[in-house]
Amino acid sequence: MGLPRAGCRRLRRLRRMPTENPALAAAGPNPLARLREEVAVRRAAGADLIDLSIGDPDEPTPDAVRAALRDAVGPVSSYPTARGGDAVRAAIAGFMARRHGVAVDPATQVLPTSGSKEAIFHLPLAFVDPAGSRRAVVFGTPGYPTYARGTRLAGGEPVAVRLREEDGWRLDLGALDPDLLARTCVAWINHPHNPTGATVDVGYLRDQLAVARAHDVILCSDECYQELWAGAPAPSLLEATDGDTTGALAFLSLSKRSGMTGYRSGAIVGDPALVAVLRRLREDTGTASPDFVQAAAVAAWSDDTHVADRRAAFDVKRTAVLEGLGAAGWSWSGSAAGLYVWVRIPDGDDLALARRLLDAGVVVTPGRAFGPGGEGWVRLALVPDVAGCREAVRRWVAATG
Numbered sequence: 306m307g308l309p310r311a312g313c314r315r316l317r318r319l320r321r322m323p324t325e326n327p328a329l330a331a332a333g334p335n336p337l338a339r340l341r342e343e344v345a346v347r348r349a350a351g352a353d354l355i356d357l358s359i360g361d362p363d364e365p366t367p368d369a370v371r372a373a374l375r376d377a378v379g380p381v382s383s384y385p386t387a388r389g390g391d392a393v394r395a396a397i398a399g400f401m402a403r404r405h406g407v408a409v410d411p412a413t414q415v416l417p418t419s420g421s422k423e424a425i426f427h428l429p430l431a432f433v434d435p436a437g438s439r440r441a442v443v444f445g446t447p448g449y450p451t452y453a454r455g456t457r458l459a460g461g462e463p464v465a466v467r468l469r470e471e472d473g474w475r476l477d478l479g480a481l482d483p484d485l486l487a488r489t490c491v492a493w494i495n496h497p498h499n500p501t502g503a504t505v506d507v508g509y510l511r512d513q514l515a516v517a518r519a520h521d522v523i524l525c526s527d528e529c530y531q532e533l534w535a536g537a538p539a540p541s542l543l544e545a546t547d548g549d550t551t552g553a554l555a556f557l558s559l560s561k562r563s564g565m566t567g568y569r570s571g572a573i574v575g576d577p578a579l580v581a582v583l584r585r586l587r588e589d590t591g592t593a594s595p596d597f598v599q600a601a602a603v604a605a606w607s608d609d610t611h612v613a614d615r616r617a618a619f620d621v622k623r624t625a626v627l628e629g630l631g632a633a634g635w636s637w638s639g640s641a642a643g644l645y646v647w648v649r650i651p652d653g654d655d656l657a658l659a660r661r662l663l664d665a666g667v668v669v670t671p672g673r674a675f676g677p678g679g680e681g682w683v684r685l686a687l688v689p690d691v692a693g694c695r696e697a698v699r700r701w702v703a704a705t706g
């Protein structure tokens with residue numbers, strides 16, 4: 306029995322309805338999400354996998370942070386504000402002063418976020434005019450995919466600039482075509498870098514800020530891995546501003562430094578004029594940090610001891626992985642700080658190696674998942690404990706020897 310005639314007409318009309326924003330379709334599936342699904346399927350089938358693919362470390366969240374969250378869950382739940390409470394903004398400003406020697410006004414220069422990913426994703430909505438002449442958002446490739454995805458969906462033009470090993474995987478704004486800079490609205494830098502673990506010094510940040518300012522480009526620094534430095538403390542972009550934050554924004558995150566990936570807590574800090582625009586945008590995005598998460602964030606931003614402990618733990622894991630792979634003849638680039646080790650694949654086939662390792666019980670991310678320039682490398686996230694990292698290296702070496 307067929308549908309009544311009116312039903313058929315309605316169905317035909319529905320089929321003509323737009324089904325997907327073309328910008329979303331153009332972005333394609335998130336490569337890391339696909340890998341995650343594959344790992345879940347294998348795990349469900351009983352596979353014994355050591356997962357070094359997703360940057361979600363196993364170390365527990367500090368007790369004081371968990372207690373702060375629990376204590377802040379009250380009997381009545383209210384909407385949080387985009388602006389965030391005084392306490393969390395003061396705690397973030399306190400961290401910037403202690404760690405980076407930078408004075409920021411918690412009232413006008415600090416905005417809590419629900420992790421840094423959503424803040425990065427939403428940023429182009431605040432500054433890109435899809436009908437204007439400055440739609441370009443520049444970032445390095447290989448790199449974190451969210452810079453491109455957020456730009457595309459905001460009607461901007463994502464411009465991926467190839468990063469090279471010989472340049473230390475650094476984006477050099479000064480080397481870009483002036484015509485590109487003239488149509489660029491925002492540029493992203495990220496150090497310690499995902500996926501390479503490359504680092505920079507404050508001189509580099511000063512140079513980039515000078516170029517950005519000369520071309521009226523907003524310079525955004527993704528500082529998600531900032532606290533997992535090794536050797537010298539990683540500088541914030543705001544250290545390069547010498548007190549004048551015009552055109553500069555730093556994106557902070559509690560995810561890795563405090564073991565809070567599931568809490569979704571971060572911050573935007575910098576130029577008060579830009580922060581004011583972001584605050585207005587974020588009154589509509591529904592991504593205000595919940596009050597109880599803010600309470601946990603106050604505990605996390607106010608304590609440096611647990612961060613030093615975590616930093617030391619990642620250092621031990623990084624050293625164990627590099628020593629193990631090095632002894633077996635593998636080489637790497639970057640891998641100096643942050644959460645990742647970036648290993649060179651001699652025959653250049655990162656996909657084939659990642660598959661081979663998956664069969665051997667080790668999950669790594671093929672470099673090409675981070676965009677052009679990532680082919681020929683694989684990324685290892687220092688996620689398991691040091692014994693797990695050593696076992697992963699043992700399996701790697703056994704599978705490839």
Ligand SMILES: Cc1ncc(COP(=O)(O)O)c(C=O)c1O
Pocket residue numbers: 360419420421422423425449495499527529557558559560566570571
């Ligand atoms: C470079 C980079 N930036 C930002 C993020 C987002 O982190 P979160 O949203 O947990 O703060 C990640 C997550 O892995 C990342 O790798």
